[in-house]
Amino acid sequence: MSLTVLLKSFCSRNVKQLSSVTCTRRYFSTDQQPSTYKKKEVKTEKIDNTLAEHRFIYPEFLPDPRYEFRNKIREKLEREDMLKRRSVINIPEFYVGSILAVTASDKYDPGKQNRFVGICIARSYVGLRATFVLRNVVDHQGVEILYDMYNPSLLSIEVLRLEKRLDDELYYLRDAPPEFSTFPFNMEPEFIVPGDPIRVNPLKVRLKPPPWCHRWEIKNMKGIENVKEHVSQKAIAHARTLEQPFEAYDLMKEYRRCIPEEDQKEIWEEVESHRKQFPVKKQAWKRTLQRAKPKRTL
Secondary structure (H helix, E strand, O other): OOHHHHHHHHHHHHHHHHHHHHHHHHHHHOOOOOOOOOOOOOOOOOOOHHHHOHHHHOHHHOOOOOHHHOOHHHHHHHHHHHHHHHOOOOOOOOOOOOEEEEEEEOOOOOOOEEEEEEEEEEEEOOHHHOEEEEEEEEOOEEEEEEEEOOOOOEEEEEEEEOOEOOOOOOHHHHHOOHHHOOOOOOOOOOOOOOOOOOOEOOOOEOOOOOOOOOOHHHHOOOOEOOOOOOOOHHHHHHHHHOOOHHHHHOHHHHHHHOOOHHHHHHHHHHHHHHHHHOOOOOOOOOOOOOOOOOOOOO
């Protein structure tokens, strides 16, 4: 065979293949698609509203948003231990600003129990390391006790007043007058009507003159009333230079702080199944009525 014949045969084969490819491309590029062709529907599963509310009631179940402290196996084992602990002791719903009464056993004296009443000024850490701090003034001396929420030495946690405050931490009560942190140990629980939203106490604290335990003019706390009265204009101007209002628009920083919904759904499903098996023991709801004072007769 000559060279020209070979070239003609090779060209004819390639032309047929290219024509078939162009035909198929033209077919699928038109508006009339075959009946067997279906678009894939991407289903986005969202968390129910009932499960989404658990992030406020059980914040310690959410993992640490920082990836260097994340470990899915450890988090799974910790959640199992936390749910087992909750099946033994009733850990109620409370927030920073609620008044609690905690009864714990004394490890130095077997058989002895200690009961402490105070206001919750902070909640920190996650998982089995979750802690909360109670503060009260006893004999004109401020006393703070840090409790591990899932410590086996805790016998009971009772909520005496369920409410929130304007800030996420109340460490400024250390620099406030003692009447803002004084609560009687025989305080009776204040019941609320079931179904009502948790109230936010708008109380603002007046601090004592410096020195303070922190520079409160920098932290911009909402629950402090008289910071500018005890701070010079120079310190206020310096605090304004340290403000970072652009953080509210920093999407990447907000993304690093939050937990994706896919990770939250698995956690809240485990919590909800445990709640159905071991329902939370609620106290008898009632409304305390104040008696009217008798009028004086002249």
